[in-house]
Amino acid sequence: MPELQTYRRQNRYDNNSKLLSGRSMDKDNQPVPHEHLEKMIALVANQRDKQAFGVLFKFFMPKIRSFGMQKLGHQGLAMDLVQETMQNIWTKSHLYNGDKGAVTTWVYTIMRNRCFDMLRKIQHNREDTFGDDIWPIFESDESIDTQQDNDPLMSNLLMQHLEQLPLAQRQVVKGIYLQELSQQELAEKLNIPLGTVKSRLRLGLEKLKSFLEKHHD
Amino acid sequence: MIKHHPQQALLDAHAQAQLPLSMTIAVAAHCEMCPTCQQYLEQRQDYIAAQTLTSADNCTDDSNGDEIDLQDDWSTMIDDITALPPEELAPFKPDIVEIKQRNYHLPRAFKHRVSRDWSTLGKISRMRLGIDENDSRASLLHIDAGGDIPEHGHGAQEMTLLLAGEFSDEYNQYQAGDFIVLDKNHKHSPSTIEGCLCYTVVDAPLHFTKGISKLLNPIGKLIY
Structure with a gap:
């Protein structure tokens, strides 16, 4: 994961985070720093910390995009999925509860739900927002119903x-x-x-x- | 105690959003009522999430190559997103359906799906839900106390999720939360003493939609 590594060098949280150095990181095949992700979410939730959001963005964006490519089969739609998922992470971070599951599970749920709604829209031309009622983690924003x-x-x-x-x-x-x-x-x-x-x-x-x-x- | 559960393959497919809407609603509603399946689902989701979002295999496409080119786009996207305020949690209120002077609270998976009219014949009432796909038909089925449905086979598969009350047929007694799949070889004549509300999908699409992107290709070409 070169992107994450690159970012690490610039990341101001690295210096004061024992969590990262506390785990033995193999440089080529790093374990996922769950605690680090949790910390970033907490910073976004409590302080609206844009730099922490940047870390999350760099980490999740490539995976969301390739998930989007796989499910939606279209680069533009995959980009839409990145935008929607990352936007949900920013606006709902205060609703994340670490006791209920890992950050990755929370992000996966958001991504899968948005992707499900996008597929419904493409296949049936329905402006549905089912995803969050079928797999609830938090209430969805149903701006247009x-x-x-x-x-x-x-x-x-x-x-x-x-x-x-x-x-x-x-x-x-x-x-x-x-x-x-x-x-x-x-x-x-x-x-x-x-x-x-x-x-x-x-x-x-x-x-x-x-x-x-x-x-x- | 709920005795009849969806097969694990259905739960797995549900966790990955690979089922058609009518079936995925049934599995979701069952999991809301069944702690055992809910727990299994959560474990599967943890596992799938870790596989999808942390495995290095999933970001090896061209993401390294265009990282630099797209830098400006990404930072614009990040700026745009971070300009948004946090969103608040709206409390969940279950949808309620009324039939034969009874009110039923529905599982969350049915939210916004049950605003249609009932058609009633004697003790049997049916509300079609607008989520039919291909040849399958999804509805709420209410049998009033003391009612029964004459013996019938199924032209195809039938999935029944018992939402409230009880019913029995030649095979079993069922209670709220039971998830029952009958294929075309099974004939039965369900009857209820105290009345029941079910969610049924006839010609249940139990196949998975793994090849969904294939299906999308022609539509994709048309739109794009």
Whole structure:
């Protein structure tokens, strides 16, 4: 795992972490530093520590990506899976409970659940969020639920509101939901970073949601 | 005591999300009701997680080669993610179905799946769930107290998860949590004294979806 090693050299936690030196590490075939991962999660949870998140990112990203390639068979989708899984780790780290399982189990659960929901979306065009109810570890964020399925009135309303979004957000929401592009592809098409696609999408969906809530009042 | 459990192969496939939705819901709901299978599932998940996320074999693709090229993308992604606030836990509330003046709390695996109407004939009521796949049909089946279903065979496989109450057939007495698979060679005539609620998948897709990415290829080509 050269990436982890490279990172280790730069990592400020290394110097004050006895956990790493306490275990006999074979340089070529390291055992997984579970305690180290736990410590990184705790730093993210308690201090919103970006550098600790960077460590987790470097460690898990290649594995999530190859899992994504294997299950989803598409580079762009695998990237989406990396983004979604890592985002869940950042926003839900305070819900991780070391008594209930290893960090790897927690991350695997998140990754598998997101992947399951993505497969449902691709195969059945369903915007489902089943994964976290079927294999619960923590509650999922169901920002947009399935109520607009098969509801022409709701669809019309959504289309009207969609036109009211700022151009940048509208492009992204339409690209993902109407043209069914992957986020990676949309990023390439619009020539903007993937992260920007994500944040525009999130802002756009939040705005749509608030339009709908207002409408119902 | 729950006496009828899913086979280990089903639990293993469930742990890896390799089952169709209708079956994976059944296994998940059983595990919610059955501490033995829940424990087995957790052990399997620990094992699979360690295999998937810590084995060096799983990151040997091209990840070393493009590490440098993608550096900017990754740091943008990290910056974007770390700009987000923590999300809070919404308390879980079970879905409740009402039939024949009875209320049933459903396992979490059914969440958001049970908002449809019942169709009732005498003591038997059925609610189709919108999770059919291929030829399989998933429903909630309620038999009111004292009711029975005339003897029937199965054109194909039938999976029944007893969610509440009891029923008996020629083979056994079943209680809440029992996970029962009957194939087309078995005829039976279930009856219940106090009433029961079941989740059934007819023509249960017990095969696994290992080749899922193969299945995706044509769709993938169409979309992308």
